[in-house]
Amino acid sequence: MTILDGKKISNDIKDEITTTVAQMKAKGEKTPHLAAVIVGEDGASLTYVGSKVRACARVGFESTLIQLPDDITQDDLLNKIQELNQDAEIDGFIVQLPLPKHIDTQAILLAVDPKKDVDGFHPENFGKLALDMETFIPATPFGIMELLKRYDIETSGKHTVVIGRSHIVGRPMSILMSRKGQPGDSTVTLTHSRTKDLAHYTREADIVISALGVPNFLTADMVKKGVVIIDVGITRVPDANAAKGYVITGDVDFAEVSEKASYITPVPGGVGPMTIAMLLQNTLLARQRS
Numbered sequence: 001m002t003i004l005d006g007k008k009i010s011n012d013i014k015d016e017i018t019t020t021v022a023q024m025k026a027k028g029e030k031t032p033h034l035a036a037v038i039v040g041e042d043g044a045s046l047t048y049v050g051s052k053v054r055a056c057a058r059v060g061f062e063s064t065l066i067q068l069p070d071d072i073t074q075d076d077l078l079n080k081i082q083e084l085n086q087d088a089e090i091d092g093f094i095v096q097l098p099l100p101k102h103i104d105t106q107a108i109l110l111a112v113d114p115k116k117d118v119d120g121f122h123p124e125n126f127g128k129l130a131l132d133m134e135t136f137i138p139a140t141p142f143g144i145m146e147l148l149k150r151y152d153i154e155t156s157g158k159h160t161v162v163i164g165r166s167h168i169v170g171r172p173m174s175i176l177m178s179r180k181g182q183p184g185d186s187t188v189t190l191t192h193s194r195t196k197d198l199a200h201y202t203r204e205a206d207i208v209i210s211a212l213g214v215p216n217f218l219t220a221d222m223v224k225k226g227v228v229i230i231d232v233g234i235t236r237v238p239d240a241n242a243a244k245g246y247v248i249t250g251d252v253d254f255a256e257v258s259e260k261a262s263y264i265t266p267v268p269g270g271v272g273p274m275t276i277a278m279l280l281q282n283t284l285l286a287r288q289r290s
C-alpha cells in the first residue's frame with residue numbers, strides 16, 4: 001500500500017511555481033496576484049482562505065484578502081466583484097463558498113470574469129471543462145488529477161466511483177475522469193445521497209473518490225482489494241483531547257481501508273494541500289494567459 005502524500009506533492013508544485021515566478025520577476029514581468037473574498041466569520045472558511053493567502057507568499061505571489069460582513073447585500077457583493085473584474089492588478093480571484101443564505105451563489109459566480117475565475121466555477125469555464133477546452137479546472141478535482149498523474153496511477157479502462165455530486169468536487173471529478181487522456185479514460189459512476197445500495201458500486205470500483213463529508217463513511221467491507229482511495233472529506237469532529245477542540249476526519253475509515261487499498265490519501269495531508277497548490281497553479285495560468 002502506498003500513501004499518496006499530498007503534502008509532499010503540493011510542496012513540489014509550490015517549488016515549481018516559485019521558480020517560475022522568480023524567472024518572471026527577473027524578466028520584469030508582473031507578479032501574479034490572487035484576491036480572495038470571504039463573507040462572514042465561518043471558522044473553517046476563514047482557515048481555508050487564510051491558508052490560500054499564506055500559500056501566495058510562499059511562492060512569491062501578491063495576495064489580497066477581502067473580508068466582508070455576513071449581512072452584506074447581494075448588490076454590494078456584486079459591486080465588489082465588478083471592482084475585482086476591472087482591477088488590472090488582480091490576475092485571479094475567488095469567492096469562498098458557502099455564502100450566506102440571503103445571497104444567490106449562482107448570481108455571484110456568474111458575475112466573476114471567466115478570465116479571472118481561478119476556481120473554475122463560472123458556467124462558461126465549467127462548460128469548457130466538459131468540452132475539453134482550455135479553462136480553469138476547479139482546484140480540488142485538479143489536485144486529485146495531479147496526484148493520480150504524479151504517482152502514475154493507471155486510470156484507463158478502470159471503474160471510478162465518485163461519491164457526492166457537488167459542483168465543487170463530485171460533478172467536475174466525474175467529468176474529468178471520463179475525459180480522454182491519462183488520468184482519465186475511466187468508466188465513471190457518480191453516486192450520491194439518492195443512490196440505492198451504494199456499497200454495491202464501491203465494491204466494484206477500481207478507484208473510489210469520496211467527497212461526501214461524512215466521517216469514516218467508507219469502511220473496509222465496502223471496497224475490494226487493491227482499490228485506489230481518494231478521500232476528499234474534511235469534517236471537523238469535536239474531540240476534547242485535541243488542542244483545537246476538534247480533529248479533521250475524512251470520509252474513509254483509514255485504519256481498515258488502508259489494509260485493502262493499493263493507494264490511499266490520508267486526511268489531513270492528502271487532497272487538502274493539493275487544492276491550495278492547484279489554486280496557485282490556476283492563478284499563474286491566469287497571469288500567463290492575460
Ligand code: GUN
Binds near residue numbers: 275
Ligand atoms: N469552499 C470549499 N471549497 C472551496 C473552493 O475550492 N473554492 C471556494 N471558493 N470555496 C470553497
